[in-house]
Structure formats: C-alpha cells, structure tokens
Amino acid sequence: MIGDGKRYEALIRNSKGEEFACPFTTATKLPNNSSLVAASGATSGIPKFITVRLPFHNFCKQMSDIPENKDKMEKFDGSNVHYFGIRFRSGLNDLSKLPQPNKFYLSLAYVKLYRRPMISGPEFIYLSDAAIPSNMTPDMVRHDVKQIVSIAKETQTSSDEGYEIFNERRTKLSTRTSIERGRRLGTTETYYKYIGEQLIKNSGLNYAILRIAGYNNAPGSDGAAMVELSQDSYESDEVNENNDMLQLVSRADVAEVCVKSLSSPNACNTYCYVRNRVRRKQRTPGRNSLDYKLSQLKQDLE
Secondary structure: OEEOOOEEEEEEEOOOOOEEEEEEEOOEEOOOOHHHHHHHOOOOOEEEEOOOOOOHHHOEEOOOOOOOOHHHOOEOOOOOOOEEEEEOOHHHOOHHHOOOOOOOOEEOOOOOOOOOOOOOOOOEEEEEEOOOOOOOOHHHEEOOOOEEEEEOOOOOOOOHHHEEEHHHHHHHHOOOOOOOOOOOOOHHHHHHHHHHHHHHHOOOOOEEEEEEOOEEOOOOOHHHOOEEEEOOOOOOOOOOOOOOOOOOEEHHHHHHHHHHHHOOHHHOOEEEEEEEOOOOOOOOOOOOOHHHHHHOOOOOOO
C-alpha cells in the first residue's frame, strides 16, 4: 500500500456482525517537491509504498467499554470472515499535529490472505522433469553452465573429467522408436526445473512434485491404473529395448494424478516419478488405485 503517514484501522466483520479491528501506520519519504506534500496531505513527506502484515490474533473485538486489562479483550481467531475494510479515524491520530487534518490518502496495491496450511492435500502441484535424479546432491548442480550433472562412477572426482551431463543418458533413450517420444527437455530446462523445485520447497506451501519424462496424447487408463508413482529415479547405465523406466505418460493420466493429489493428504510435501510402463503387469486388487499409490509415498524431509 501507499499512504500519507497517518494511522488507519483494518476491520474484519463476521457473519454475526461482530467487528474486530487492528490499527496500523503508513509511511512517507522525504519530499523533493513541497507541492507534492501539500497535494497528498502527507504529514512529513510524500506517500511511500510499504508492506503491512496484520496477523489475525492482533485483531481485537470492538466494544463500547474497553476492559482495564487489554490482554483479556476477545481476539479474532481467523475464521468466519464476512467483511474486510479499512477506515480512517481521528481518534487514532493527533489532529493538532497534522498539517491537513481533514484529508487522508491511502491506496492499496493488493490484499493477500494467508491461512492455515491445508490438510486435505497439496496447495501447489509442480510438474517437473524425470531427468532429475532422486539422489541429488549440491555438487551435482552446476550453476555456471546451468546443468545437472552426475559424477562418473569410474572416477568419482570433482574434476571436469569426472562429470557427465545427466541428460546425455536420456538422449540415448530418445533413440527408441517403439513409442512416441515427443519433445525432449533440454539440459538447461532440466536445470531450471530443479531450481523451481527448490523455490517451491522453500515457499512454505504444501506441495507435490511430479517428475515426468514427457507426454503423449494417448487415451488415459481407467483411473490412471497403468501409471506408476515411484520415488526412485532411473539409475542403470544400460540402455536397451526392454527398458521402460522413462516412458511418456498420457496427458489424461497426468491430469488424473494431479486432481487426485489435490485431495490427498498423503501427497503433501512429496515428490515422485510418474511413469507409464510398456508392459502391463498383473493387477493386484486395491493396489492399482491412485489412493493406494499416493499412500506409499514418503514425505520429503529436506
């Protein structure tokens, strides 16, 4: 918001008509032109953009008789918000010290409401890249070349000869023509997908990260029954025609997984690889449902 240095009140009213208020102060900055101060009605400078955070527990119930012990005043618990507003009251300001006591200026850029974390499911579903290995370590992220690399097993050194571009193995897999391969993600895009994962993990939101090799337009399976959710990445260096670990997944099945994850507490703060195997395995009753597959995921404790 941008204001004039005066004090205001944020108001919340519930469905019962009870009113809770929390005062806050705006700010100004030193003026370069005195006419701007006169036009805005600022107390000591021109209006200044600031961010105001008002926790729900700071909102107190408005009563005609203020109790002697203000700590006993009823607090707002954050539920049942029926109305929100902002008001200017002369009682919050010393009008004798204001150059223009009958004027005020306040402009809001946006209002955000932060609520308690959801327990019904993730708040954010992030579609990432299956080329990101499950055993990621900080030294595998090369910010200088914007790539994810894996340490070659032959050397296990940190020299340039000891690294290989992780996506080279994926490029070899792309030579298969038995199924539609689609657009392959580049090494730089894989790097940025991983950076996006870290931003989400540090955001404070409940998340679910789905790492996917690619998509095709095949019809979805019944309830995404042919989709596998695994937290193990492809580790073998051997590439052959029978390898089906990095398969393209139907867009319809991915959508099914996303929708189911949003309402599943088991999907909160997890990551998994979404795969669609070529060979159909024998179905086990109850274990092909997405609810069961999501229940097998372990929360990311990073």
